[in-house]
Amino acid sequence: MTVETVDHTRFRTVLGHFCTGVTVVTTHDGASPAGFACQSFAALSLDPPLVLFCPSKHSRTWPVVQRAGRFAVNVLAEEQRELSAAFGARGADKFGTVNWTPAPSGSPVLAGVLAWIDCELEAVYEAGDHYVVIGRVIALGETSAARPLLFYQGRYTAPEPLRTDLGALLAWAGPDDWL
Numbered sequence: 001m002t003v004e005t006v007d008h009t010r011f012r013t014v015l016g017h018f019c020t021g022v023t024v025v026t027t028h029d030g031a032s033p034a035g036f037a038c039q040s041f042a043a044l045s046l047d048p049p050l051v052l053f054c055p056s057k058h059s060r061t062w063p064v065v066q067r068a069g070r071f072a073v074n075v076l077a078e079e080q081r082e083l084s085a086a087f088g089a090r091g092a093d094k095f096g097t098v099n100w101t102p103a104p105s106g107s108p109v110l111a112g113v114l115a116w117i118d119c120e121l122e123a124v125y126e127a128g129d130h131y132v133v134i135g136r137v138i139a140l141g142e143t144s145a146a147r148p149l150l151f152y153q154g155r156y157t158a159p160e161p162l163r164t165d166l167g168a169l170l171a172w173a174g175p176d177d178w179l
Contacts, residue, residue, distance in 0.1 A: 016152070016153045020039040020040070020150065020152075021039070021041065021075060021148050021149070021151075022038075022076045022080075022084050022148075022149045022150065022156070023037070023038050023039070023041045023053070023073050023074055024037055024038065024074040024083065024084070024110060025038045025041075025053055025055075025061075025065065025071050025072070025073055025074075026071060026072045026074060026100075026108040026109075027061075027064055027070060027071045027072070027107050028068065028106045028107055028108060029064055029068045030106075032095075033107075033108045034061050034065065035061060035074075035087050035094055035095070035108065036055070036059060036087055036088070037084050037085075037087040037088035038053050038054075038055065039151055040054035041053040041073055048136060048137075049136065049137035050122060050134055050135065050136055051117055051119060051134070051135050051137060052132055052135070053073065053135075054130045054131065054133065055130060055131055055133065056129060056130055057126075057129055057130060057131065058129075062131065065121075066121065066124065068107075069120060070105040070107055070118075070119065070121060071107050071118075071121070071135060072105065072107035072108060072109055072116050072117065072118045072119070073116065073119065073135075074108075074109060074110045074113040074116050075113055075115045075116065075117075075148065076113060076149040077112060077113060077147065077148065077149060078146060078148060079112075079146070079149075080112060080149055081149060081156050083098065083110065083112075084149060084156070098111070099111035103116060103118035103139060103141070104118055104138060104139045105119070105120070105138060105139070109141060113141075113144070114143060114144045114146055115141055115143045115144070117135075117137055117139075117140055117141075118138050118140070119137055119138060120135065120136050120138055121134075121135060121136075122134040122135055122136040
């Protein structure tokens with residue numbers, strides 16, 4: 001089998017066609033809060049309850065999360081584009097104008113998020129220019145009925161409102177092998 005060299009620009013363009021949710025991963029090291037915007041987040045396991053996210057090896061916040069050994073994943077709502085941009089920027093005081101409360105682990109839960117997941121660091125694996133970080137879920141927050149903030153083809157987007165005739169599909173009793 002011949003292995004082709006994959007052009008980085010083309011790779012980014014093709015994978016930009018996969019719509020992702022937008023999260024902010026936060027922690028508190030005992031002295032101050034830290035956090036960063038993260039699109040590479042997913043549920044991993046129901047038993048035990050595990051999630052994963054993938055920070056860049058160049059992230060300045062990831063070492064703080066790793067040292068703390070705990071983190072919260074804040075799932076952003078459609079109206080939180082500015083919050084996402086703030087947590088995606090380098091150098092700014094990301095928590096200066098943000099209301100938050102501590103999760104059971106002490107990690108910040110940002111005001112107005114769709115949901116939050118509080119975790120303990122379970123494992124870390126190197127993967128190219130990123131890490132794959134696995135967290136064991138220790139607490140879950142209440143969910144909101146607001147719409148999610150999504151990222152698609154290099155920009156923010158939002159889902160269309162759910163059509164009422166899709167209710168039967170949502171109540172489908174088939175296998176749930178998507179998770």
